Amino acid sequence: MFDARFLTRFALASVVALMLAACGPNAAVPPADPTVSVSTPLVKEVTGWDTFTGRLEAVDTVEVRPRVNGYVERVAFRDGDYVHKGDLLFVIDPRPYEAAEKQAEGQLAQAQAQLVLADKELERAKSLIAAQAIATNVLDQRAQNQQAAEAAVAVAAAALARANLDLDFTQVRAPITGRISRKLVSEGNLVAGGDANATLLTSIVSLDAIDAYFDIDEHSFLRYRRAADGKQAVAFASGGEVGIALPGDKSPGFTGKLNFAENRLDASTGTLRLRARIANLDHVLMPGQFVRISLPAEPAHQAVLVPAAAVASDSSQAVLFVVGSDDRIAARPVELGRLFGKMREVTRGLEPNDRVVLSGIQRVQAGTKVTVRMEAIKFEQFASKGDVL
16 A cells, blocks of 8 residues: 555645646747837928920030131130130131231221312312313213222222121131030131131030920829919929039939920920039039939928838738837828938828837738837938939
8 A cells, every 4th residue: 555645745746746847948938028119100391393304505605617618727725615795716818818907907098088189070070060160971981080089999898898808807706605515627727707608616505504404294284284373382383493513413413493494295205405504613514414403392381200210011002010008000091292311201101290110010910009219310310402203
């Protein structure tokens, strides 16, 4: 027979073993609620901007051509120089035109001498006709000679003026201030001048101001017109300010003002061409460059903003995951606006006091109870001027 004390100790040991087994590593422990990071939306004043691609063009472009024929005697500039209006660029051999000028001066002097003689003969005829010493037709003849002499003086004076001009034109000067291109004709070459087929010598583009041409779509055009009719602060009206950014720039580094809109939309593309003029005193901008033009498309307003990374999509609509008062996840359909830095504007479906899930959403789904960790949205993600989608 077994000892009663032995049986009692055996039973106690069995109970303890069973309790230890229940508390061992294989015991089922209820899982903790997943943790998500949440934040209330950022509410800030913003301005919506539309961005278009454009190209810079010079305000003034001049093709430099000679006005007279001749051999190029000298090139008076260096390729790529910045020249001023009136600077000497080319010299065409002036000797033939100097000779023509002297010839014209001589012809003018001869015509003036003939006029002096004709005046004297006319005065003499007038005195003789009073004394009835000559016939009337002689007076008429001398009056006609005097008028012809006056006309000859006028013709000779015009010929001299033309000779002076031709001599001046042998010095080809800059018609505008700007950056000159390379010389297209070297010394010693014969050039033709004076008409549309004149030899192209070089070209000059102005740089102190520069124009940006760009096209806006018909939808944007109508939206701007409606806003302008409502007297909102948009840049579509002439003189409105726009931002100019070079490729690679994150934000506009230049400002310009709209000064031209085409008088009709392009039927083939459905776009309207606009022009903005930009001050370019440092000559940083060059014709032919691509730029991004930003137009303020709507006035400043208070916007509800969330990090763009927090926005998800559910089939055809945008969704934000929010945590309710019961600490459970809910999927909230929203309407989105513009992008402001790394922040997205929410135009409908979100309240300023809603708790938006920023991270950890991969571990939960709608209806899941979660542990909330509040975070603050980083202000450096925000930009006060937003671009279109």
